Amino acid sequence: xxxxxxxxxxxxxxxxxxxxxxxxxxxxxxxxxGWYCSDRICDKGMADKTAMIWEGRTKENLKTFxxxxxxxxxxxxxxxxxxxxxxxxxxxxLFMDKAPELYIGFLGILKIGAVAQPLFSAFGxxxxxxxxxxxxxxxxxxxxxxxxKVQKILDRLPHLEHIIIIDxxxxxPLREKEIAFSMLEAxxxxxxxxxxxxxxxxxxxxxxxxxxxxxxxxKHVHYSLISQYLTTKWVLDLQPDDIYWCTADPGWVTGTSxxxxxxxxxxxxxxxxxxxxxxxxxxAFMDRHKVTMWYSAPTAIRSLMKAGDDIIKNHNxxxxxxxxSVGEPLNAEAVIWSEKVFGKPFFDTYWQTETxxxxxxxxxxxxVKPGSMGKAFPGLTVALLDxxxxxxxxxxxxxxxIAFKPDxxxxxxxxxxxxxxxxxxxxxxxxxxxxxxxIDKDGYFWFIGRDDDVINTGGHLVSPFExxxxxxxxxxxxxxxxxxxxxxxxMEVVKAFVTLNPGFEASxxxxxxxxxxxxxxxxxLAMPQEIEYMDKLPKTRSGxxxxxxxxxxxxxxxxxxxxxxxxx
Amino acid sequence: xxxxxxxxxxxxxxxxEEYAEDDDDVTYDTPLIxxxxxxxxxxxxxxxxxxxKYKISIPDEKATPEAFDNVxxxxxxxxxxx
Numbered sequence: 001x002x003x004x005x006x007x008x009x010x011x012x013x014x015x016x017x018x019x020x021x022x023x024x025x026x027x028x029x030x031x032x033x034g035w036y037c038s039d040r041i042c043d044k045g046m047a048d049k050t051a052m053i054w055e056g057r058t059k060e061n062l063k064t065f066x067x068x069x070x071x072x073x074x075x076x077x078x079x080x081x082x083x084x085x086x087x088x089x090x091x092x093x094l095f096m097d098k099a100p101e102l103y104i105g106f107l108g109i110l111k112i113g114a115v116a117q118p119l120f121s122a123f124g125x126x127x128x129x130x131x132x133x134x135x136x137x138x139x140x141x142x143x144x145x146x147x148x149k150v151q152k153i154l155d156r157l158p159h160l161e162h163i164i165i166i167d168x169x170x171x172x173p174l175r176e177k178e179i180a181f182s183m184l185e186a187x188x189x190x191x192x193x194x195x196x197x198x199x200x201x202x203x204x205x206x207x208x209x210x211x212x213x214x215x216x217x218x219k220h221v222h223y224s225l226i227s228q229y230l231t232t233k234w235v236l237d238l239q240p241d242d243i244y245w246c247t248a249d250p251g252w253v254t255g256t257s258x259x260x261x262x263x264x265x266x267x268x269x270x271x272x273x274x275x276x277x278x279x280x281x282x283x284a285f286m287d288r289h290k291v292t293m294w295y296s297a298p299t300a301i302r303s304l305m306k307a308g309d310d311i312i313k314n315h316n317x318x319x320x321x322x323x324x325s326v327g328e329p330l331n332a333e334a335v336i337w338s339e340k341v342f343g344k345p346f347f348d349t350y351w352q353t354e355t356x357x358x359x360x361x362x363x364x365x366x367x368v369k370p371g372s373m374g375k376a377f378p379g380l381t382v383a384l385l386d387x388x389x390x391x392x393x394x395x396x397x398x399x400x401x402i403a404f405k406p407d408x409x410x411x412x413x414x415x416x417x418x419x420x421x422x423x424x425x426x427x428x429x430x431x432x433x434x435x436x437x438x439i440d441k442d443g444y445f446w447f448i449g450r451d452d453d454v455i456n457t458g459g460h461l462v463s464p465f466e467x468x469x470x471x472x473x474x475x476x477x478x479x480x481x482x483x484x485x486x487x488x489x490x491m492e493v494v495k496a497f498v499t500l501n502p503g504f505e506a507s508x509x510x511x512x513x514x515x516x517x518x519x520x521x522x523x524x525l526a527m528p529q530e531i532e533y534m535d536k537l538p539k540t541r542s543g544x545x546x547x548x549x550x551x552x553x554x555x556x557x558x559x560x561x562x563x564x565x566x567x568x
Numbered sequence: 569x570x571x572x573x574x575x576x577x578x579x580x581x582x583x584x585e586e587y588a589e590d591d592d593d594v595t596y597d598t599p600l601i602x603x604x605x606x607x608x609x610x611x612x613x614x615x616x617x618x619x620x621k622y623k624i625s626i627p628d629e630k631a632t633p634e635a636f637d638n639v640x641x642x643x644x645x646x647x648x649x650x
Contacts, residue, residue, distance in 0.1 A: 057602075057603050097604060146590075276603060276607060277607075277608060303608070306632075307632070508616070509620055515616065516613055527609060529612050
């Protein structure tokens, strides 16, 4: 029997108080995610249960942590931060690979009432700078391999007081503001005074990209736990004996909502693979640790499909009980493939950094329509709105903007230092997701695409504006326009169109140099996978670049109205 | 045409210059993809480097994580197309 039981019954009788009761939380109580994910689980008699199986770059580099370990180590990290003068509401960035300190440090930050700001460790120095600058981050916890990027931008971050290195080996002297801290070697802190955060206390800051402007810091609060707990339980269907693998990096919201908070608040064992992707390595990892529940992303699934089915035969994956996917639409072929090779489908889930928890998903026990996003989570008020009138659409199979009434616990509270943009996400009491879909006669949602120019590559959003701005900083580039290009594995990738400054000639070598310039400045995700040189970019008579035309060209679409196009 | 040793040296130098972080110790057999040094997006720029440097074209189906996982393997891949 699945945790959710009957979806229809849950919809009829739904209340978020169900999760509040299970978590023994009453309105007005202290609610601290750090405590819920460690101390409370120990108090429930699971102190000796394995909380995390962590594997480094080789299978021999293996560490396991019980719930008591993560309780103690998160206390220890919290205590260390407090001794550095970090207090509630201070932003503390986690900037590292998937080291154990990332997961446990996340809880430690929350335990002192500070705000966790996880950032993807592949970010280049400029991407790192804009996010630390916007957040006014006071401390960053990182590894020595990534500390150089922080040092490079330190002069421009006057509010950054501490660079905490978790793996300092003494080979080179510590630099300005750097301080060494070893979680495993520090004196464990048994008794710890956890900060009494309340429902609306700020917990987490995740950055996401929009079409224009700089990345936006999405503010979440400790009450988000209610949504994350229940969606994990009902959609991921985690059971006490599960070995759960969420492949997402906690630098992104899936990696925190469902890579840490959801499973640990339920006392579930999770496993972490701190190394890169290959089909062989992934299958071997699941075989070795007997993974039962696997939450991954379409890009990874399509890469596995590409690697072929023969490789699967070398591994025993019979432990797999339930599979789910997130990040971008899961194509029907991938669902059908997983049924063929694993004997069960991937259940697609749809949600966003802003929603903090799953919104439209497939559920155990409910028929999966391959290619569909599924149905709304119980308790949510969702509609498709007409893109001009913003009125709800009632006919089935008609395209509209996906919108939600913002009354679920994990809904973002604002964009950090950007209330104006936050307010623009709402219309007539609806939260506008920025995505379009249809709903069929059975109530299943079918994803269509974004209603803006944001590029969804491998499940991560990339702002064309951010890439265009960075391109202009390259000495060879005079003008730039960035659009999504279709891609078999990543759904979309970044493509740039550029004109060159006098004295520069188009060449393959220059293309490579520009690609690497963006990769190091922003991130590998933002790096154009292709750069097309143009004599001039299509512009309106008022001089605005017509990105729409370039997008249509890449997707083989009609270019539409060109009456405003600048004449030659 | 570059010999194997020269190719290994040139590719290693490029990998260190472009992808290694402060603390990475990269050798000819360091796992690049499975080791997390080069991710799937960055692999595109590594492929492009090989194509530009050695004036070859590597078909997408040959550009797998396994074929790019260390400098020694990459050299064998490049030699197929020279």
